Amino acid sequence: MKRKTPASLHQRILADIQERILSGRWAAGARIPFERELMAQYRCSRMTVSKVLAQLVQAGLIERRRRAGSFVRAPRTQSALLHIPEVRVEVEALGKPYHYALLSRRRRAATAKETALFGWRTPQPLLALRCLHGAGRRPFCLEERLVSLVAVPAAADESFAQLSPGAWLLQQVPWTLAEHRISATAATARVARLLAVPVGAPCLEVARMTRNLEQAITRVRLTYPADLHQLVASFQP
């Protein structure tokens, strides 16, 4: 019934209402109780529920209209951060069934370019992976990944046939820095075939190098058909 110590009253009320909304019990568009009703329910003053509702507005969970009441807002459109999205999460956020397929998996030594990229002096072993993420029936993202077997030797024993390397690495290896390069490209013949778009079609390409304090872990290039994806980032000066 009661959680440990749900902190302050308005925090408890906030958590309560938030849970109702996020769980879907209060669906999008539904009106939530008036301030004066909530006062009675929680036996508190109007300032207290007002504070809670103001926070819900700021969080984008509800909107309020005079005389009409407070209403649950439609699921957040694009409020995601650029943080580190796992492709699966992105797809499911779109409400589409997620599909994953491993295209190729090869263990090999790094080329000269890759050696420089990973900050090595001499070529080291890499795991090179290519996989395709699908949303519904459509290809959603082509993933081309290099995993440092120096940093993550355990990757050599993973097949990645079912689990995407991004998901595996995320829970396997802690990281401290992710560098992104974001660009627009024209689909090459190979990319066009895999993503089922015309050759030359615009694509959004995200190249990410992930490191921890000691060394480079993995480098991935994600290619999305332009119409299927955009990145969203918020920050403060």
Next chain:
Amino acid sequence: MKRKTPASLHQRILADIQERILSGRWAAGARIPFERELMAQYRCSRMTVSKVLAQLVQAGLIERRRRAGSFVRAPRTQSALLHIPEVRVEVEALGKPYHYALLSRRRRAATAKETALFGWRTPQPLLALRCLHGAGRRPFCLEERLVSLVAVPAAADESFAQLSPGAWLLQQVPWTLAEHRISATAATARVARLLAVPVGAPCLEVARMTRNLEQAITRVRLTYPADLHQLVASFQP
């Protein structure tokens, strides 16, 4: 100096303190007046200043410690910083001569979409600008900008014939939040002509909405030929 409708009391206090912090007059680390002092200064109740200070905490501008007071926070660390320099700086970093041209400048009321975008209830006046940034002889970036004349009335008196709106706004208006949407697009006929690329050529599009605590300031769409530009971003978990 003050806007016409001073809005509500706590909004005025918020704007006042925010301006002091963002302008640097209250430096990072400095203690700001205690709640009870602010009550006296603004002749209001403690709830009112408390509400204001809570918003400043949420915005990350101050932090509060019991018994000690409230302090201006150090400028945001690079935790989630997407480094987007001014276009001029980008071009000069490439070692190419920078060129700027104003294509059009129009004062008009916001459309319905724009009204929603800026968070207004009724259409307000905007300054709509289009300009072109060049690197060497080549067009480098098409800028399509809307400036809120509510937030920045002084913009109405600027010609922007010589100085780009981005540069002007940066030194004119303090901001606290920038939201980016990054996507790849195919050049439309109009964009292709302006950027001197083939129709359908891939472009990188960055849409940025800049706000302070009270209101939206400006929205800009920057379109770059895909081969000329990429974004770089570093993140920490």
Next chain:
DNA sequence: CAGTGGTCTAGACCACGTA
């Protein structure tokens, strides 16, 4: 025009951390 949210007041008690 009635009822909602928006705002504000003048108190109060308490937890906490710093001096």
Next chain:
DNA sequence: ACGTGGTCTAGACCACTGT
């Protein structure tokens, strides 16, 4: 120990808006 911020109350007036 003391003064700060954290929280809460029980009122109040007002602006807006949907009916």
